[in-house]
Amino acid sequence: MKLSKLSPKQLIEIDACTRCGECLNYCPVYAQREEEDIDPRGKIQAFKAFIRSQYGLWARIFGPKKLDEEKLKKFSEMVYRCTLCGECSTSCPVSIDAKNLWLALRETLVEMGHYPKAAERLKANVLEAHNISGDEGDERVDWLEFLDELPDDRYQKERAEVAYFVGCVASYFPLVQRIPQAFVEILDKAGVDFTLLGGEEWCCGFPLIGAGMKKEAKALIQHNVEMMKKKGVKRAALSSSRS
Amino acid sequence: MNIEGYEFPEGLYYEKNHFWARVEGDLVVMGMNDYAQKMAGDIVYVGLPPEGKKLTQGKSFTKLESGKWLGKVFAVMSGELVDVNEELEEDAKLINEDPYGKGWMFKIKPDTMDELKNLMTDPAELQEWLKKEIDEHGKA
Numbered sequence: 430m431k432l433s434k435l436s437p438k439q440l441i442e443i444d445a446c447t448r449c450g451e452c453l454n455y456c457p458v459y460a461q462r463e464e465e466d467i468d469p470r471g472k473i474q475a476f477k478a479f480i481r482s483q484y485g486l487w488a489r490i491f492g493p494k495k496l497d498e499e500k501l502k503k504f505s506e507m508v509y510r511c512t513l514c515g516e517c518s519t520s521c522p523v524s525i526d527a528k529n530l531w532l533a534l535r536e537t538l539v540e541m542g543h544y545p546k547a548a549e550r551l552k553a554n555v556l557e558a559h560n561i562s563g564d565e566g567d568e569r570v571d572w573l574e575f576l577d578e579l580p581d582d583r584y585q586k587e588r589a590e591v592a593y594f595v596g597c598v599a600s601y602f603p604l605v606q607r608i609p610q611a612f613v614e615i616l617d618k619a620g621v622d623f624t625l626l627g628g629e630e631w632c633c634g635f636p637l638i639g640a641g642m643k644k645e646a647k648a649l650i651q652h653n654v655e656m657m658k659k660k661g662v663k664r665a666a667l668s669s670s671r672s
Numbered sequence: 673m674n675i676e677g678y679e680f681p682e683g684l685y686y687e688k689n690h691f692w693a694r695v696e697g698d699l700v701v702m703g704m705n706d707y708a709q710k711m712a713g714d715i716v717y718v719g720l721p722p723e724g725k726k727l728t729q730g731k732s733f734t735k736l737e738s739g740k741w742l743g744k745v746f747a748v749m750s751g752e753l754v755d756v757n758e759e760l761e762e763d764a765k766l767i768n769e770d771p772y773g774k775g776w777m778f779k780i781k782p783d784t785m786d787e788l789k790n791l792m793t794d795p796a797e798l799q800e801w802l803k804k805e806i807d808e809h810g811k812a
Contacts, residue, residue: 562742575721602742603719603735 430483430496434536442525443480446473452527455516467507469517469527475504476534505543508534513639535641548640556645559631559652560597566628569595572606576614584613589624591616592662594653596669597632608668616666623666629656633669675799676806678707681772685791686798687730689746690805692772693791696779699755700788702748703776704736704767707802710812712738715764718745718777725753727780729787736764745777749787755779 432440452469453459459468466475479501483493508531515528538544554563573583584593593616595609616623631653634646657665673680680686685693690708694701709715719734727733732744733753757776759766767775792798 574725575719577722601735602737604717604737606719 430479431537431540432480432484434540435530435533439526439530439533442527442530443473443477445523446470446477446525447523448474449522451520451522452517455520457514457516458510458512466503467510469521472504472507472511472531472534473525473527475500475507479504501541501543505538505545508538509545509548532638532641532643535639536643537641539641544641548642551636551640552642552645555632555634555636555649559649560601561632561636562597562601564601566631569600569630570625570627572600572603572609573613575606576610580617583627584617584623584625585627586624586660588661589622590661590663591621591623592657592660592665593623593625594630594633594657594665594667594669595625596667599668600630612666612668624660624662626653626656626660633667635669673795673798675795675802676707677811678705678710678802679772680705680798680802682795684772685748685788685793687746687748687791688801689730689744691746691748691777693748693788694772695785695788698781700749700751700780700782701776702778702780704745704771706771707805707812708743709768709771709775711809712736712741712743713768713812714739715767718760718764718767720756720758720761721753723753723755727751727753729790736767747780748791749780749782750784751780751782753778754781 435443448470450470456468465471479496482488482496488494511531513528513531517527518525518529521527535544539548551561555561558564559566560569570583570585573579593609593612599605599608613625631649633653634649637643637646637649673682683694685695686705687693690705691702692705704712715736715738718736721734725733727747727750729747729750732746734745736743736745756778757766759774760777767777769775792801
């Protein structure tokens, strides 16, 4: 088990957990399952035990123990069940930034090959179609068709000061499409010089980051930044909740 | 008629993306079939495009969402969208509760009724097609 995905601060945070259990009052997953293994305190203790078995005093003297595959499988399941809501971070009395810790743990688990198969499907979808639903890129702005009035440029200019980055959910899911529909009208009425990226907008990358695949997300992020630069964009407005 | 446990009323036309069509005068009413609504689960939202939109048979023109599924709605006929079921705006679950009645979705003024021949009406053909769909997608 390598610890390269965790920063020195995160390693200190793991050690700093006092097991007070305050996070249990806020964790929505724990509220459903009430299993110690699933709450932030339980996950930190489990990971601490893995570290100890690999890097503790006995491990240094007698060598690291072989990791228990069953325990690792259970631990991975618990880490991936977290919704990444971040309530544990805001409620922690010693300010452990748990949300980013879970992301680093997921990266570690991906490196070890212990992650849900569904994450592979997600990766394939996002990297091939550049959105989370596997839809066509040129359907990303289909929500414009629902507007009463639409300018000739369909809010997609060659150059603009502001880019409105809509995000996959607001682009493709009809229940949420009212957000971009309302927002472009607000920007228009306010006289803001803005543009959409249209079919050139790609997934922001968060689904991959959330799955522990930060490395793969970089290409998506770079593409979006490049598209904005190409249009001379100075500022971006986002309705992609994780952007 | 009941096919594999799903209702497919006679007298309607069915297309392979799981939507049905019913001729009403010079208009065609469309909605989602019983198998698809059961597979989708509780439908929470249907995008209702503005009336007047031009549709092409077999092409998607809006989307619908259930709790865990995002689907496309395909036009059963080419023509002009002339009416949408406004009640779905407030209660999309009508599609689950009454897919062939109160859960109707759109009314189309077709360019030509000739396109009806591209849709399925024959019970044997419907049964064969649905069996294949069940083999591929499972049963709800």
